Amino acid sequence: MRIPKRPVSFCLSLFSPEFPRPLDSRISFYSGFHYKTPHFSFAKPKQIHSTGVNQLHMSYMVDKGQKAVLGDKRLSSEPMESSDGVQEPCIWSSPEGGKDEAELGKQIFCNRSLNMRNIIAVGFDMDYTLAQYKPETFEKLAYKGTIEKLVSNLGYPEELLGWTFNWKYMVRGLVVDKKRGNILKMDRHKYVKVAYHGFRELTKEEKVGSYGNTLIRDAFDEPDYALIDTLFSLAEAYLFAQLVDFMDKNPGRVPAKVDYARMYKDVRSAVDMCHRDGTLKQMVAKDPIKYINEDKSIVPLLRMLRDSRRATFLVTNSLWDYTNIVMNFLCESRTLDACNFDWLQYFDVVITGSAKPGFFHEESNANLFEVEPESGKLINTDNGTPMAQVGNTSPSITLKKQNECCRVFQVLYVGDHIYGDILRSKKILGWRTMLVVPELETEVKLLWELRDSRKALQLMRSDRDHIEDQIHRLRWSLDFEDLNADQKQEKSALVEDLELQRDQVRIKHQQTQRGCHQKFHKVWGQLMKTGYQNSRFAHQVERFACLYTSQVSNLSLYSPNKYYRPGEDFMPHEFNILPM
Ligand SMILES: Nc1nc2c(ncn2[C@@H]2O[C@H](COP(=O)(O)O)[C@@H](O)[C@H]2O)c(=O)[nH]1
Protein backbone atom coordinates (compact mmCIF):
# COMPACT_ATOMS: atom_id res chain seq x y z
CA MET A 1 0.00 0.00 0.00
CA ARG A 2 1.27 3.40 -0.85
CA ILE A 3 1.29 5.83 1.95
CA PRO A 4 1.32 9.41 0.90
CA LYS A 5 4.62 11.08 1.56
CA ARG A 6 4.93 14.13 3.65
CA PRO A 7 7.56 16.65 2.77
CA VAL A 8 10.39 16.45 5.23
CA SER A 9 11.20 19.93 6.20
CA PHE A 10 11.33 22.25 9.08
CA CYS A 11 10.86 25.88 9.22
CA LEU A 12 13.92 27.57 10.56
CA SER A 13 12.65 31.09 10.21
CA LEU A 14 9.62 30.29 12.33
CA PHE A 15 11.93 29.95 15.27
CA SER A 16 13.65 33.22 14.82
CA PRO A 17 10.93 35.74 14.24
CA GLU A 18 13.20 38.69 14.76
CA PHE A 19 15.27 37.68 11.75
CA PRO A 20 14.12 38.38 8.26
CA ARG A 21 13.47 35.21 6.29
CA PRO A 22 16.69 33.94 4.77
CA LEU A 23 16.08 32.69 1.23
CA ASP A 24 13.18 30.42 1.65
CA SER A 25 11.53 29.96 4.97
CA ARG A 26 11.58 26.19 4.76
CA ILE A 27 14.83 24.32 4.81
CA SER A 28 14.45 20.75 3.79
CA PHE A 29 16.70 18.04 5.01
CA TYR A 30 17.15 15.40 2.41
CA SER A 31 19.91 13.01 1.77
CA GLY A 32 20.57 11.01 -1.33
CA PHE A 33 21.37 7.55 -0.16
CA HIS A 34 20.31 4.60 -2.12
CA TYR A 35 21.61 1.92 0.21
CA LYS A 36 21.77 3.50 3.59
CA THR A 37 18.67 5.47 4.12
CA PRO A 38 18.43 8.14 6.74
CA HIS A 39 15.27 8.13 8.77
CA PHE A 40 13.70 10.99 10.52
CA SER A 41 11.26 11.67 13.26
CA PHE A 42 9.21 14.75 13.27
CA ALA A 43 8.76 16.58 16.48
CA LYS A 44 5.56 18.57 16.70
CA PRO A 45 6.10 22.08 15.34
CA LYS A 46 6.89 24.49 18.09
CA GLN A 47 4.94 27.46 19.17
CA ILE A 48 6.38 30.70 17.96
CA HIS A 49 7.75 32.59 20.92
CA SER A 50 7.03 36.22 21.16
CA THR A 51 9.79 38.51 19.99
CA GLY A 52 12.36 40.34 22.05
CA VAL A 53 15.16 39.06 24.23
CA ASN A 54 13.40 39.92 27.46
CA GLN A 55 10.39 37.87 26.58
CA LEU A 56 12.33 34.66 26.29
CA HIS A 57 10.85 31.82 28.20
CA MET A 58 13.64 31.07 30.64
CA SER A 59 14.64 27.63 31.69
CA TYR A 60 16.71 28.20 34.78
CA MET A 61 16.08 30.48 37.68
CA VAL A 62 19.13 32.36 38.79
CA ASP A 63 20.11 32.03 42.44
CA LYS A 64 20.12 35.10 44.57
CA GLY A 65 23.34 37.04 44.21
CA GLN A 66 24.44 35.16 41.12
CA LYS A 67 25.52 37.12 38.10
CA ALA A 68 23.09 37.32 35.29
CA VAL A 69 23.94 37.86 31.68
CA LEU A 70 21.75 39.27 29.00
CA GLY A 71 22.76 39.13 25.38
CA ASP A 72 26.50 39.41 25.36
CA LYS A 73 26.64 41.89 28.18
CA ARG A 74 27.21 41.02 31.77
CA LEU A 75 24.84 42.77 34.05
CA SER A 76 25.34 43.51 37.68
CA SER A 77 25.81 40.82 40.29
CA GLU A 78 22.41 41.67 41.70
CA PRO A 79 19.61 39.28 40.85
CA MET A 80 17.60 40.70 37.98
CA GLU A 81 14.36 42.18 39.21
CA SER A 82 11.48 43.21 37.04
CA SER A 83 9.43 46.30 37.77
CA ASP A 84 6.90 44.30 39.80
CA GLY A 85 9.71 43.05 42.05
CA VAL A 86 9.55 39.46 40.83
CA GLN A 87 12.93 37.91 40.23
CA GLU A 88 13.53 37.49 36.52
CA PRO A 89 14.92 34.21 35.38
CA CYS A 90 18.42 33.96 33.96
CA ILE A 91 18.86 32.87 30.38
CA TRP A 92 21.48 30.32 31.33
CA SER A 93 20.45 26.74 31.43
CA SER A 94 23.18 25.92 33.91
CA PRO A 95 23.49 27.11 37.49
CA GLU A 96 27.17 27.73 36.77
CA GLY A 97 26.32 29.95 33.82
CA GLY A 98 26.84 33.64 34.32
CA LYS A 99 29.96 33.23 36.39
CA ASP A 100 32.73 35.55 35.32
CA GLU A 101 34.45 32.79 33.45
CA ALA A 102 33.72 29.12 33.00
CA GLU A 103 36.12 26.75 34.73
CA LEU A 104 39.14 26.14 32.49
CA GLY A 105 38.28 22.54 31.58
CA LYS A 106 34.75 23.54 30.60
CA GLN A 107 35.48 26.57 28.48
CA ILE A 108 34.54 26.82 24.85
CA PHE A 109 37.56 27.67 22.73
CA CYS A 110 37.26 29.58 19.51
CA ASN A 111 39.24 29.18 16.29
CA ARG A 112 36.99 31.35 14.13
CA SER A 113 34.63 34.13 15.14
CA LEU A 114 31.14 32.88 15.68
CA ASN A 115 28.26 35.09 16.64
CA MET A 116 25.53 32.96 18.16
CA ARG A 117 23.03 35.68 17.26
CA ASN A 118 23.40 34.58 13.65
CA ILE A 119 22.82 30.93 14.45
CA ILE A 120 19.25 29.97 13.66
CA ALA A 121 19.56 26.24 14.16
CA VAL A 122 21.79 24.10 16.34
CA GLY A 123 22.29 20.48 15.37
CA PHE A 124 23.77 17.69 17.41
CA ASP A 125 25.44 14.41 16.74
CA MET A 126 24.46 11.78 19.33
CA ASP A 127 27.15 9.19 19.99
CA TYR A 128 30.13 10.60 21.87
CA THR A 129 28.60 14.06 21.57
CA LEU A 130 25.33 14.12 23.53
CA ALA A 131 25.99 10.61 24.77
CA GLN A 132 29.39 10.26 26.37
CA TYR A 133 30.21 6.59 26.59
CA LYS A 134 32.28 5.23 29.44
CA PRO A 135 35.32 3.76 27.66
CA GLU A 136 36.10 1.45 30.57
CA THR A 137 32.86 -0.41 29.94
CA PHE A 138 31.73 0.50 26.42
CA GLU A 139 35.07 0.20 24.64
CA LYS A 140 35.82 -2.92 26.67
CA LEU A 141 32.61 -4.41 25.33
CA ALA A 142 33.68 -3.55 21.79
CA TYR A 143 37.10 -5.08 22.46
CA LYS A 144 35.68 -8.33 23.84
CA GLY A 145 33.07 -8.59 21.08
CA THR A 146 35.74 -8.05 18.43
CA ILE A 147 37.97 -10.77 19.82
CA GLU A 148 35.08 -13.21 19.96
CA LYS A 149 34.39 -12.59 16.29
CA LEU A 150 38.05 -12.91 15.35
CA VAL A 151 38.18 -16.28 17.09
CA SER A 152 34.84 -17.72 16.07
CA ASN A 153 34.54 -16.31 12.54
CA LEU A 154 38.02 -15.58 11.31
CA GLY A 155 40.14 -18.42 12.64
CA TYR A 156 42.25 -16.56 15.20
CA PRO A 157 43.54 -18.66 18.12
CA GLU A 158 41.39 -19.12 21.21
CA GLU A 159 44.00 -17.73 23.55
CA LEU A 160 42.98 -14.25 22.36
CA LEU A 161 39.86 -14.73 24.49
CA GLY A 162 42.03 -14.36 27.60
CA TRP A 163 43.48 -11.00 26.55
CA THR A 164 42.67 -7.86 28.47
CA PHE A 165 42.06 -4.32 27.33
CA ASN A 166 43.85 -1.27 28.69
CA TRP A 167 41.35 1.44 27.74
CA LYS A 168 43.75 4.20 28.70
CA TYR A 169 46.53 3.13 26.37
CA MET A 170 45.39 4.48 22.98
CA VAL A 171 44.46 8.07 22.32
CA ARG A 172 42.74 9.96 19.57
CA GLY A 173 44.79 11.47 16.77
CA LEU A 174 47.05 8.44 16.27
CA VAL A 175 47.60 6.86 12.88
CA VAL A 176 47.80 3.12 12.20
CA ASP A 177 50.38 2.07 9.63
CA LYS A 178 48.57 -1.06 8.53
CA LYS A 179 51.35 -2.57 6.44
CA ARG A 180 54.17 -2.13 8.95
CA GLY A 181 52.12 -2.87 12.06
CA ASN A 182 52.99 0.50 13.57
CA ILE A 183 51.06 3.12 15.50
CA LEU A 184 52.22 6.68 14.93
CA LYS A 185 51.80 10.10 16.40
CA MET A 186 52.72 12.95 14.11
CA ASP A 187 52.95 16.68 14.18
CA ARG A 188 51.05 19.15 12.07
CA HIS A 189 53.57 18.80 9.23
CA LYS A 190 52.97 15.04 9.25
CA TYR A 191 56.41 14.29 10.64
CA VAL A 192 56.30 11.08 12.65
CA LYS A 193 57.45 11.97 16.15
CA VAL A 194 56.38 8.94 18.19
CA ALA A 195 56.16 5.47 16.69
CA TYR A 196 55.50 2.04 18.12
CA HIS A 197 55.62 -1.34 16.46
CA GLY A 198 52.97 -3.16 18.46
CA PHE A 199 54.03 -2.07 21.94
CA ARG A 200 57.74 -1.62 21.17
CA GLU A 201 58.91 1.93 20.64
CA LEU A 202 60.81 2.37 17.39
CA THR A 203 64.37 3.62 17.64
CA LYS A 204 65.22 6.93 16.03
CA GLU A 205 66.97 5.05 13.21
CA GLU A 206 63.94 2.83 12.58
CA LYS A 207 61.67 5.88 12.54
CA VAL A 208 63.89 7.71 10.10
CA GLY A 209 64.26 4.55 8.01
CA SER A 210 60.49 4.14 7.61
CA TYR A 211 59.19 7.69 7.70
CA GLY A 212 62.17 9.99 7.37
CA ASN A 213 62.10 10.70 3.66
CA THR A 214 61.34 14.38 3.59
CA LEU A 215 61.29 14.55 -0.21
CA ILE A 216 58.56 11.98 -0.71
CA ARG A 217 56.04 12.96 1.93
CA ASP A 218 53.49 10.30 2.66
CA ALA A 219 49.89 11.45 2.94
CA PHE A 220 49.39 9.02 5.85
CA ASP A 221 45.84 8.35 4.69
CA GLU A 222 43.75 5.37 3.61
CA PRO A 223 44.25 2.76 2.25
CA ASP A 224 47.65 2.11 3.88
CA TYR A 225 46.98 4.12 7.01
CA ALA A 226 43.94 4.43 9.28
CA LEU A 227 43.16 7.43 11.45
CA ILE A 228 42.19 6.91 15.05
CA ASP A 229 39.95 9.93 14.96
CA THR A 230 37.00 8.82 17.05
CA LEU A 231 36.84 7.40 20.54
CA PHE A 232 35.12 4.38 18.96
CA SER A 233 38.49 3.42 17.43
CA LEU A 234 40.54 3.13 20.62
CA ALA A 235 39.72 -0.53 21.21
CA GLU A 236 40.55 -1.62 17.68
CA ALA A 237 43.89 0.24 17.74
CA TYR A 238 44.80 -1.47 21.01
CA LEU A 239 43.81 -4.89 19.73
CA PHE A 240 45.81 -4.33 16.55
CA ALA A 241 48.94 -3.50 18.59
CA GLN A 242 48.39 -6.66 20.65
CA LEU A 243 48.02 -8.76 17.52
CA VAL A 244 51.18 -7.29 15.98
CA ASP A 245 53.12 -8.27 19.11
CA PHE A 246 51.49 -11.68 19.13
CA MET A 247 52.27 -12.34 15.48
CA ASP A 248 55.93 -11.28 15.88
CA LYS A 249 56.40 -13.53 18.89
CA ASN A 250 54.35 -16.45 17.58
CA PRO A 251 54.90 -16.76 13.85
CA GLY A 252 52.47 -19.23 12.39
CA ARG A 253 49.87 -18.85 15.15
CA VAL A 254 47.70 -16.41 13.24
CA PRO A 255 45.73 -17.76 10.29
CA ALA A 256 47.81 -18.55 7.18
CA LYS A 257 48.68 -15.70 4.80
CA VAL A 258 47.69 -13.12 7.36
CA ASP A 259 50.04 -10.16 7.39
CA TYR A 260 49.76 -6.97 9.44
CA ALA A 261 47.49 -5.27 6.89
CA ARG A 262 45.21 -8.29 6.67
CA MET A 263 45.11 -8.42 10.46
CA TYR A 264 44.00 -4.81 10.60
CA LYS A 265 41.31 -5.54 8.02
CA ASP A 266 40.07 -8.48 10.10
CA VAL A 267 39.94 -6.37 13.25
CA ARG A 268 38.10 -3.61 11.38
CA SER A 269 35.46 -5.96 10.00
CA ALA A 270 34.98 -7.62 13.39
CA VAL A 271 34.52 -4.20 15.03
CA ASP A 272 32.15 -3.19 12.27
CA MET A 273 30.11 -6.30 12.88
CA CYS A 274 29.92 -5.57 16.62
CA HIS A 275 28.34 -2.20 15.81
CA ARG A 276 25.88 -3.74 13.38
CA ASP A 277 24.75 -7.01 14.89
CA GLY A 278 23.65 -5.81 18.31
CA THR A 279 26.73 -6.99 20.24
CA LEU A 280 27.16 -3.49 21.61
CA LYS A 281 23.74 -1.93 21.27
CA GLN A 282 21.77 -4.67 22.99
CA MET A 283 24.02 -4.45 26.02
CA VAL A 284 23.78 -0.66 26.16
CA ALA A 285 20.02 -0.85 25.75
CA LYS A 286 19.73 -3.24 28.71
CA ASP A 287 21.79 -1.15 31.06
CA PRO A 288 22.56 2.33 29.69
CA ILE A 289 23.92 3.71 32.94
CA LYS A 290 26.71 1.14 32.83
CA TYR A 291 27.89 2.44 29.48
CA ILE A 292 26.82 6.08 29.17
CA ASN A 293 27.54 9.00 31.47
CA GLU A 294 24.45 10.67 32.81
CA ASP A 295 24.27 14.34 31.92
CA LYS A 296 21.52 16.31 33.59
CA SER A 297 22.43 19.48 31.75
CA ILE A 298 21.45 18.31 28.28
CA VAL A 299 17.74 18.95 28.60
CA PRO A 300 18.18 22.43 30.11
CA LEU A 301 20.64 23.20 27.32
CA LEU A 302 18.21 22.12 24.61
CA ARG A 303 15.47 24.08 26.31
CA MET A 304 17.65 27.13 26.51
CA LEU A 305 18.44 26.97 22.81
CA ARG A 306 14.82 26.55 21.87
CA ASP A 307 13.72 29.25 24.25
CA SER A 308 16.16 31.55 22.55
CA ARG A 309 14.29 30.74 19.35
CA ARG A 310 16.84 28.45 17.77
CA ALA A 311 15.68 25.36 16.00
CA THR A 312 17.36 22.24 17.31
CA PHE A 313 17.97 19.04 15.39
CA LEU A 314 19.70 15.72 15.79
CA VAL A 315 21.61 13.96 13.02
CA THR A 316 23.03 10.61 14.07
CA ASN A 317 24.32 7.55 12.31
CA SER A 318 22.63 5.39 14.92
CA LEU A 319 19.32 3.88 13.90
CA TRP A 320 15.98 4.89 15.35
CA ASP A 321 15.49 2.14 17.94
CA TYR A 322 18.90 2.68 19.48
CA THR A 323 18.66 6.47 19.26
CA ASN A 324 15.34 6.30 21.07
CA ILE A 325 16.89 4.31 23.91
CA VAL A 326 19.94 6.52 24.27
CA MET A 327 17.96 9.75 24.11
CA ASN A 328 15.41 8.42 26.60
CA PHE A 329 18.26 7.73 28.96
CA LEU A 330 19.91 11.11 28.41
CA CYS A 331 16.81 13.27 28.51
CA GLU A 332 14.48 11.40 30.81
CA SER A 333 16.75 8.92 32.66
CA ARG A 334 14.45 6.23 31.30
CA THR A 335 15.49 2.70 30.53
CA LEU A 336 14.24 0.26 27.93
CA ASP A 337 10.94 -0.79 29.50
CA ALA A 338 9.92 2.80 30.28
CA CYS A 339 10.95 4.40 27.01
CA ASN A 340 8.62 6.96 25.51
CA PHE A 341 8.95 9.70 22.93
CA ASP A 342 8.86 12.73 25.19
CA TRP A 343 12.44 13.59 24.32
CA LEU A 344 11.38 14.40 20.77
CA GLN A 345 9.92 17.62 22.12
CA TYR A 346 13.45 18.98 22.46
CA PHE A 347 14.16 18.71 18.75
CA ASP A 348 12.53 20.15 15.68
CA VAL A 349 13.89 17.37 13.52
CA VAL A 350 15.56 14.08 14.34
CA ILE A 351 17.43 12.23 11.61
CA THR A 352 18.65 8.75 12.39
CA GLY A 353 20.68 6.34 10.25
CA SER A 354 22.03 9.40 8.51
CA ALA A 355 25.18 7.73 7.14
CA LYS A 356 27.37 10.76 7.74
CA PRO A 357 29.62 12.00 6.28
CA GLY A 358 27.82 11.07 3.05
CA PHE A 359 24.71 12.71 4.46
CA PHE A 360 26.39 16.07 4.05
CA HIS A 361 27.63 15.20 0.58
CA GLU A 362 24.83 13.95 -1.46
CA GLU A 363 23.64 16.27 -4.17
CA SER A 364 21.10 13.94 -5.74
CA ASN A 365 17.54 13.39 -4.59
CA ALA A 366 17.30 12.02 -1.15
CA ASN A 367 15.70 8.96 0.27
CA LEU A 368 14.53 10.23 3.56
CA PHE A 369 11.86 8.25 5.29
CA GLU A 370 9.61 9.03 8.13
CA VAL A 371 9.86 6.71 11.10
CA GLU A 372 6.81 5.52 12.94
CA PRO A 373 8.21 5.96 16.46
CA GLU A 374 6.26 3.12 18.11
CA SER A 375 7.20 0.38 15.67
CA GLY A 376 10.36 1.85 14.20
CA LYS A 377 8.89 1.14 10.74
CA LEU A 378 9.60 3.46 7.87
CA ILE A 379 6.33 4.99 6.85
CA ASN A 380 6.80 6.14 3.31
CA THR A 381 8.15 3.00 1.74
CA ASP A 382 6.53 0.81 -0.83
CA ASN A 383 6.37 -2.66 0.75
CA GLY A 384 9.72 -2.11 2.32
CA THR A 385 11.27 -0.66 -0.81
CA PRO A 386 12.18 2.97 -0.40
CA MET A 387 10.06 5.10 -2.68
CA ALA A 388 11.61 7.88 -4.68
CA GLN A 389 11.26 11.21 -2.99
CA VAL A 390 9.39 14.16 -4.27
CA GLY A 391 11.46 17.22 -4.93
CA ASN A 392 15.04 17.65 -5.79
CA THR A 393 16.48 19.20 -2.74
CA SER A 394 19.48 17.96 -0.87
CA PRO A 395 20.77 19.58 2.28
CA SER A 396 23.85 20.66 0.43
CA ILE A 397 21.98 22.40 -2.37
CA THR A 398 19.48 24.17 -0.15
CA LEU A 399 21.91 25.24 2.49
CA LYS A 400 24.57 26.27 0.02
CA LYS A 401 22.03 28.52 -1.66
CA GLN A 402 21.03 29.79 1.67
CA ASN A 403 24.58 30.60 2.62
CA GLU A 404 25.33 32.31 -0.66
CA CYS A 405 22.31 34.55 -0.49
CA CYS A 406 22.16 35.28 3.13
CA ARG A 407 25.43 34.58 4.83
CA VAL A 408 24.32 35.99 8.10
CA PHE A 409 22.03 33.06 8.93
CA GLN A 410 23.99 30.08 9.98
CA VAL A 411 23.61 26.57 11.28
CA LEU A 412 25.83 25.30 14.09
CA TYR A 413 26.53 21.58 14.19
CA VAL A 414 28.09 19.97 17.24
CA GLY A 415 29.87 16.64 16.86
CA ASP A 416 32.75 14.52 18.04
CA HIS A 417 34.14 13.26 14.75
CA ILE A 418 36.53 15.63 13.04
CA TYR A 419 35.93 14.08 9.65
CA GLY A 420 32.40 12.66 9.80
CA ASP A 421 30.79 15.53 11.68
CA ILE A 422 32.96 18.59 11.38
CA LEU A 423 35.01 18.70 8.19
CA ARG A 424 32.25 17.66 5.80
CA SER A 425 29.45 19.74 7.29
CA LYS A 426 31.71 22.78 7.24
CA LYS A 427 33.21 22.29 3.80
CA ILE A 428 30.12 21.15 1.96
CA LEU A 429 27.29 22.92 3.70
CA GLY A 430 29.16 25.85 5.17
CA TRP A 431 27.79 25.01 8.60
CA ARG A 432 29.54 26.42 11.61
CA THR A 433 30.97 23.67 13.75
CA MET A 434 31.79 22.78 17.32
CA LEU A 435 33.94 19.76 18.09
CA VAL A 436 33.50 17.91 21.36
CA VAL A 437 36.84 16.73 22.75
CA PRO A 438 36.31 15.18 26.21
CA GLU A 439 40.08 14.72 26.59
CA LEU A 440 40.41 18.49 26.69
CA GLU A 441 39.15 18.76 30.25
CA THR A 442 42.23 17.10 31.75
CA GLU A 443 44.51 18.45 29.04
CA VAL A 444 43.88 22.10 29.92
CA LYS A 445 44.00 21.46 33.65
CA LEU A 446 47.41 19.81 33.28
CA LEU A 447 48.58 22.61 31.01
CA TRP A 448 47.75 25.03 33.75
CA GLU A 449 49.58 22.98 36.37
CA LEU A 450 52.60 22.63 34.10
CA ARG A 451 52.78 26.25 33.02
CA ASP A 452 56.08 26.84 34.88
CA SER A 453 57.67 23.79 33.27
CA ARG A 454 56.52 25.07 29.87
CA LYS A 455 58.26 28.38 30.54
CA ALA A 456 61.38 26.55 31.68
CA LEU A 457 61.30 24.53 28.47
CA GLN A 458 61.12 27.68 26.38
CA LEU A 459 64.15 29.04 28.21
CA MET A 460 66.07 25.82 27.67
CA ARG A 461 65.30 25.94 23.97
CA SER A 462 66.52 29.47 23.64
CA ASP A 463 69.61 28.66 25.77
CA ARG A 464 70.37 25.78 23.46
CA ASP A 465 69.93 28.01 20.44
CA HIS A 466 72.16 30.67 21.91
CA ILE A 467 74.95 28.19 22.79
CA GLU A 468 74.81 26.64 19.31
CA ASP A 469 75.13 30.08 17.71
CA GLN A 470 78.18 30.79 19.83
CA ILE A 471 79.75 27.47 18.80
CA HIS A 472 79.12 28.20 15.12
CA ARG A 473 80.70 31.62 15.40
CA LEU A 474 83.80 30.26 17.15
CA ARG A 475 84.16 27.45 14.62
CA TRP A 476 83.90 29.91 11.78
CA SER A 477 86.56 32.02 13.38
CA LEU A 478 88.80 28.98 13.88
CA ASP A 479 88.35 27.88 10.27
CA PHE A 480 88.60 31.18 8.46
CA GLU A 481 90.19 33.85 10.61
CA ASP A 482 93.89 34.48 10.89
CA LEU A 483 94.49 33.44 14.51
CA ASN A 484 97.71 32.86 16.37
CA ALA A 485 98.31 29.63 18.31
CA ASP A 486 97.17 31.06 21.67
CA GLN A 487 93.97 32.45 20.19
CA LYS A 488 93.31 29.12 18.50
CA GLN A 489 93.82 27.25 21.74
CA GLU A 490 91.63 29.63 23.68
CA LYS A 491 88.80 29.43 21.15
CA SER A 492 89.07 25.65 20.88
CA ALA A 493 88.81 25.32 24.65
CA LEU A 494 85.77 27.57 24.57
CA VAL A 495 84.17 25.44 21.88
CA GLU A 496 84.74 22.33 23.95
CA ASP A 497 83.23 23.97 26.97
CA LEU A 498 80.23 25.21 25.04
CA GLU A 499 79.68 21.82 23.43
CA LEU A 500 79.55 20.30 26.86
CA GLN A 501 77.04 22.91 27.97
CA ARG A 502 74.98 22.35 24.82
CA ASP A 503 74.82 18.61 25.40
CA GLN A 504 73.77 19.13 29.00
CA VAL A 505 71.05 21.59 28.03
CA ARG A 506 69.90 19.29 25.23
CA ILE A 507 69.60 16.30 27.53
CA LYS A 508 67.87 18.36 30.21
CA HIS A 509 65.51 19.82 27.62
CA GLN A 510 64.66 16.41 26.21
CA GLN A 511 64.12 14.93 29.65
CA THR A 512 61.96 17.83 30.81
CA GLN A 513 59.93 17.72 27.63
CA ARG A 514 59.43 13.99 27.89
CA GLY A 515 58.50 14.40 31.56
CA CYS A 516 55.94 17.06 30.71
CA HIS A 517 54.43 14.95 27.96
CA GLN A 518 54.28 11.91 30.20
CA LYS A 519 52.19 13.85 32.69
CA PHE A 520 49.54 13.92 29.98
CA HIS A 521 49.98 10.37 28.74
CA LYS A 522 52.79 7.93 29.51
CA VAL A 523 53.12 6.76 25.93
CA TRP A 524 51.67 9.37 23.59
CA GLY A 525 52.04 12.58 25.56
CA GLN A 526 49.90 15.66 25.18
CA LEU A 527 46.97 15.23 22.78
CA MET A 528 47.35 18.61 21.13
CA LYS A 529 51.15 18.67 20.89
CA THR A 530 53.88 16.50 19.44
CA GLY A 531 57.19 17.62 20.89
CA TYR A 532 56.75 21.38 20.93
CA GLN A 533 54.66 21.56 17.78
CA ASN A 534 50.94 21.17 17.37
CA SER A 535 49.95 17.57 16.79
CA ARG A 536 48.24 16.55 13.59
CA PHE A 537 45.02 16.23 15.57
CA ALA A 538 45.40 19.76 16.97
CA HIS A 539 46.04 21.04 13.46
CA GLN A 540 42.81 19.46 12.23
CA VAL A 541 40.88 20.89 15.16
CA GLU A 542 42.28 24.32 14.37
CA ARG A 543 41.47 24.06 10.67
CA PHE A 544 38.01 22.60 10.77
CA ALA A 545 36.29 23.33 14.07
CA CYS A 546 35.04 26.88 14.61
CA LEU A 547 34.66 26.08 18.30
CA TYR A 548 35.87 23.21 20.44
CA THR A 549 35.16 22.19 23.98
CA SER A 550 35.26 19.21 26.31
CA GLN A 551 31.50 18.58 26.66
CA VAL A 552 28.46 19.59 24.68
CA SER A 553 26.84 20.82 27.89
CA ASN A 554 29.50 23.52 28.22
CA LEU A 555 27.30 25.46 25.80
CA SER A 556 24.99 26.00 28.71
CA LEU A 557 27.67 27.96 30.56
CA TYR A 558 27.55 30.71 27.95
CA SER A 559 24.89 33.01 26.65
CA PRO A 560 22.94 31.60 23.71
CA ASN A 561 23.72 34.95 22.10
CA LYS A 562 27.43 34.93 22.82
CA TYR A 563 29.86 36.28 20.30
CA TYR A 564 32.76 33.82 20.34
CA ARG A 565 35.96 35.53 19.27
CA PRO A 566 39.33 33.87 18.68
CA GLY A 567 42.49 35.03 20.40
CA GLU A 568 45.05 36.95 18.41
CA ASP A 569 47.21 34.95 15.99
CA PHE A 570 50.94 35.05 16.53
CA MET A 571 53.60 34.61 13.89
CA PRO A 572 57.05 33.40 14.94
CA HIS A 573 58.49 36.90 14.36
CA GLU A 574 56.08 38.30 16.95
CA PHE A 575 56.89 35.94 19.80
CA ASN A 576 59.87 37.80 21.17
CA ILE A 577 58.38 41.22 20.60
CA LEU A 578 54.86 41.02 21.92
CA PRO A 579 54.21 39.95 25.48
CA MET A 580 52.32 36.64 25.59
N1 LIG B 1 28.97 -0.18 11.35
C1 LIG B 1 29.76 0.56 12.14
N2 LIG B 1 29.20 1.45 12.96
C2 LIG B 1 30.00 2.16 13.75
C3 LIG B 1 31.39 2.00 13.77
N3 LIG B 1 31.92 2.87 14.66
C4 LIG B 1 30.89 3.54 15.20
N4 LIG B 1 29.73 3.11 14.66
C5 LIG B 1 28.36 3.52 14.95
O1 LIG B 1 28.14 4.79 14.37
C6 LIG B 1 27.19 5.47 15.13
C7 LIG B 1 27.75 6.84 15.43
O2 LIG B 1 26.69 7.70 15.65
P1 LIG B 1 26.83 9.30 15.70
O3 LIG B 1 25.73 9.72 16.60
O4 LIG B 1 28.16 9.62 16.23
O5 LIG B 1 26.62 9.77 14.29
C8 LIG B 1 26.92 4.66 16.37
O6 LIG B 1 25.71 3.96 16.22
C9 LIG B 1 28.07 3.69 16.41
O7 LIG B 1 27.71 2.48 17.00
C10 LIG B 1 31.96 1.04 12.90
O8 LIG B 1 33.18 0.83 12.87
N5 LIG B 1 31.10 0.33 12.12
Ligand SMILES: [Mg+2]
Ligand atom coordinates in the same frame (compact mmCIF):
# COMPACT_ATOMS: atom_id res chain seq x y z
MG1 LIG C 1 29.41 10.85 17.21
